[in-house]
Structures are given as C-alpha cells and as structure tokens.
Amino acid sequence: MTGAAALRATHARAALGVTVAAVAIATLLPAPGAAAKAAVLAALVAVLGLPHGAVDHLEGQTLLAPRVGRAWWLVFGALYVAAATVVVAAWLLWPPGLLVGFLLLAAGHFGAEDVAADPAAPRGPLRVLEAGLRGAIPVLGPVLFHPERTGELFAYLLPGSSAAGVQAVLVPLAWGAPVFAGALAAFAVIAWASGRRGTAVEVLALTVAVGVLPPLLAFVVYFCLWHAPRHTLTVAARLSPADARRGLIRFARAAWPLTLVTIAAGTLAWWGLTGAVNAVPAAIATVFVGLAALTVPHVVLAALHARSHIATAT
Numbered sequence: 001m002t003g004a005a006a007l008r009a010t011h012a013r014a015a016l017g018v019t020v021a022a023v024a025i026a027t028l029l030p031a032p033g034a035a036a037k038a039a040v041l042a043a044l045v046a047v048l049g050l051p052h053g054a055v056d057h058l059e060g061q062t063l064l065a066p067r068v069g070r071a072w073w074l075v076f077g078a079l080y081v082a083a084a085t086v087v088v089a090a091w092l093l094w095p096p097g098l099l100v101g102f103l104l105l106a107a108g109h110f111g112a113e114d115v116a117a118d119p120a121a122p123r124g125p126l127r128v129l130e131a132g133l134r135g136a137i138p139v140l141g142p143v144l145f146h147p148e149r150t151g152e153l154f155a156y157l158l159p160g161s162s163a164a165g166v167q168a169v170l171v172p173l174a175w176g177a178p179v180f181a182g183a184l185a186a187f188a189v190i191a192w193a194s195g196r197r198g199t200a201v202e203v204l205a206l207t208v209a210v211g212v213l214p215p216l217l218a219f220v221v222y223f224c225l226w227h228a229p230r231h232t233l234t235v236a237a238r239l240s241p242a243d244a245r246r247g248l249i250r251f252a253r254a255a256w257p258l259t260l261v262t263i264a265a266g267t268l269a270w271w272g273l274t275g276a277v278n279a280v281p282a283a284i285a286t287v288f289v290g291l292a293a294l295t296v297p298h299v300v301l302a303a304l305h306a307r308s309h310i311a312t313a314t
C-alpha cells in the first residue's frame with residue numbers, strides 16, 4: 001500500500017528535478033522555434049494536462065446522481081458542453097474580456113489547488129493571499145517577465161488585434177516584474193523560516209522557470225508537471241483513500257475516455273482553424289481557448305467539491 005502523502009512527496013521531488021533540468025537545458029541550448037514550442041505545448045497538455053480534467057464526471061456523478069438518478073451523465077454532459085459552448089461564444093463576441101476573465105480564473109484555480117495540497121499552508125486571509133501570489137506565478141509571471149513574447153501569444157487569442165497592439169499594452173506593465181519577483185522572494189524567505197522548506201524551494205524554482213523559459217514552455221512546466229499531477233493525486237486519494245497507487249490506477253481508467261474525446265475535438269478544431277490562420281497560431285488558439293472552455297466547468301466543480309468538503313468537515 002502506498003500512502004497519499006508519500007506519493008505527494010515523490011511528485012514534488014520529481015517535478016522539482018524536471019523543472020530545474022528544463023531551466024538548465026533552456027540556458028544551455030538555443031531557443032526552440034515557434035513550431036517546436038507549439039508542438040510541445042499541444043502534445044504535453046494533451047497527454048499530461050487534459051486527464052486531470054477528464055475525471056470531472058466523477059464529481060458530476062457525486063453531485064447529480066442523488067438529485068436526478070441514473071440519467072446524471074446526460075444532465076452532466078449537457079451542462080458541461082453548454083458551459084464550454086458559452087465560453088467559446090463569449091470569446092468570439094468579446095475576446096479581451098474573456099481573456100482577462102480566464103487569466104484571473106486560472107490564477108485563482110492554480111493558487112487554490114497549490115495551497116490546498118500544502119498541509120502547512122496558513123488559514124484565513126493569509127491563505128487567500130498566498131493562493132493569489134502562488135497562482136499568479138504561471139499567469140502573471142509571463143506577462144511581466146516576457147511582455148513582448150506573451151503579447152504576441154495573446155494576439156493569437158484576440159481576433160482582429162495585432163501583436164504590436166497587445167505588446168503596447170503589456171510592455172508598460174514590465175515595471176511590475178521586480179516588484180513581483182521581490183514579493184515572491186520575500187514569500188520564499190518567510191516560508192523557509194517557518195519550516196515550509198519544500199514550498200519555499202518550489203516557489204523559487206517556478207519563479208526562475210517563468211523568468212528563464214519562453215512563456216509557452218514555462219506554462220507546460222507548471223501545468224503538466226505541477227498542477228495536473230497534483231490534482232491527479234488528490235482525485236486518486238479520493239478514489240482509494242487507503243491505497244494511493246490503486247487510486248492512480250482507478251484514475252487512469254476513469255480519465256482515458258474523455259481525454260481521447262477531448263484530443264479528437266481539439267484536433268478537429270485545430271484543423272478547422274488552419275483554413276483561416278497558420279498552423280502555429282491555430283494550435284495556440286485551440287489549446288488556450290479550448291482550455292478556457294473546459295476550465296469554467298472544471299473550476300466550478302472543483303469549487304463545489306471544496307465547499308462540500310468544508311461542509312462535511314465542519
């Protein structure tokens with residue numbers, strides 16, 4: 001039998017090792033081309049990132065089955081697809097609003113899950129502050145540390161905008177980079193001093209990764225190495241509280257069908273888009289607009305789960 005805490009510790013060590021290796025490789029080798037970065041993004045998000053959301057139906061079953069009975073999956077599927085469709089439609093109608101909303105929601109989701117996986121995290125307002133700061137690393141970090149490259153990527157998600165136009169908005173924000181880096185360094189020092197050494201090292205490593213790596217690769221590092229495996233371990237522990245390894249097997253069995261469906265849908269969307277734009281912008285738009293569409297129902301379910309957890313714990 002394998003305990004959930006032991007698996008979490010193994011994950012943190014492995015993720016840290018790969019993050020440090022990615023930073024070292026990036027400083028030694030020449031930067032990869034745009035097509036290589038987009039291919040790495042699409043492949044790793046599909047294989048390592050998507051499965052953690054492809055088990056949302058388990059949450060849906062817990063919430064809906066007591067209310068609507070055996071047809072829970074029909075109601076769940078309809079609600080999930082409707083939410084995703086509304087996001088894509090709203091994105092087409094008002095792209096800047098949706099992009100900003102997505103970035104804020106993502107930072108909140110990332111931070112909340114990182115803090116939830118950290119038994120030594122504080123409670124109360126300090127917890128919210130810590131979640132905001134940690135969640136901002138993968139989202140605000142690229143904007144502040146690489147405004148030009150991030151502006152180019154955001155432009156792919158804002159139909160009708162130009163890279164120069166978006167960069168003109170982001171580049172003036174770069175004064176915030178040293179402030180943000182300073183806040184993260186201060187957090188790491190406080191975390192270290194209060195005995196949370198793992199958290200301190202993780203925050204420093206992720207800050208350096210976001211500072212050094214191109215935005216797409218930094219996102220892959222955070223999302224595929226830290227966020228998705230962490231969520232996976234949480235779900236695995238829920239599926240088999242006594243034996244986390246068995247929980248992982250159950251997780252894999254539950255995740256593969258919807259992962260494959262989502263990959264197929266994404267490939268179709270990318271193929272459709274390549275008629276209108278080049279393959280690289282089409283891949284980036286497919287990955288991020290697709291993630292945004294799935295993130296809304298995914299985050300709502302994670303929040304509902306956290307709420308029911310608090311309600312049963314108190």
Ligand SMILES: CC1=C(/C=C/C(C)=C/C=C/C(C)=C/C=O)C(C)(C)CCC1
Pocket residue numbers: 053102103105106107109138139140142143150153154157215216219288291292295298
């Ligand atoms: C678009 C874009 C970014 C933001 C991506 C986000 C915010 C993804 C969120 C995914 C989520 C929330 C998945 C759920 O589990 C970056 C990396 C800042 C820079 C490159 C372009």
Ligand SMILES: [Fe+2]
Pocket residue numbers: 052109227231298
């Ligand atoms: Fe997630």
